[in-house]
Amino acid sequence: MKRNICIIFVCLLLADGISAQNANAILDKAAAAYNTSNGLSATFAIRACSEQQNIVESFEGKINMKGDKFTLQTPDILTWYDGSTQWVYMTRAEEVNVSVPTGDELQLTNPSILLNSYKKGFTAVFKGESTAPNGKAAYDVTLTPKKKSDVTKIELQIEKYSSLPACIVIQMKNGLSNTIVISDVKTDINQPDGFFLFNEAAYPDAEIIDLR
Secondary structure: OHHHHHHHHHHOOOOOOOOHHHHHHHHHHHHHHHHOOOOEEEEEEEEEEEOOOOEEEEEEEEEEEEOOEEEEEOOOEEEEEOOOOEEEEEOOOOEEEEEOOOHHHHHHHOHHHHHHHHHHHEEEEEEEEEEOOOOOEEEEEEEEEOOOOOEEEEEEEEEOOOOOEEEEEEEEOOOEEEEEEEEEEEEOOOOOHHHHOOOHHHOOOOEEEEOO
C-alpha cells in the first residue's frame, strides 16, 4: 500500500470546473502546471482503513518530484525513481528492491505519468464544493477507472483559490480506503538529478535485490 501512495498526487495544481468536460480541462491544466513547476515537494498524512480486516493505520510522509522523477519517504519505506530505474528501501529489513517499473506500475507509483495519461485510464467528474481540512473552500473532483483496477475511485479535494491539493481519498477493490491530507506543497525546488538516485554508500548494510 505504501509503495502505491504516490498516486495521491494526481491532483496537483488543479483549477476549478463544474462538469465532466471541465474536469478534464482541470486535469489538463494540472499536467501543464506540474510540467512547468521546476520541481516540487509536499508533506502529507495518511490514514488507511479497512473495515473488512478491522485495520487502521496512520503515518506521515514526504514526496519530492521533478519531471518524471520522484522520491518518496514514509516511516518504513524510502523510494527513489530516476525516470527509468526504481529503488525501494525497506528500513526495517534493510533491503533494497531494484526494478524497472512497467507503464501500469508507474500509474500507481509515478504521479507525473498519471497526470499526463489520466484520460486513458480514468473518467473525471466535478462533484461540487466543500470545506477542506485546513478550513479553506475547495472543489471536489472524482476519478473513476475506465477498466477494472485495484483502485475503484479517487476523490480529490482542491483548494478553491490556490488550486493546490488539500485532501484525497482512494478507494481500493479490496475494501481499503486511504485518506491523505496535504499539509504543505512547495514548487520551484529544482532538485538535482542525483537526488533521485539510490546512494549505496549511504546504506552500506542494505541487501540489494535486483529484480530487473
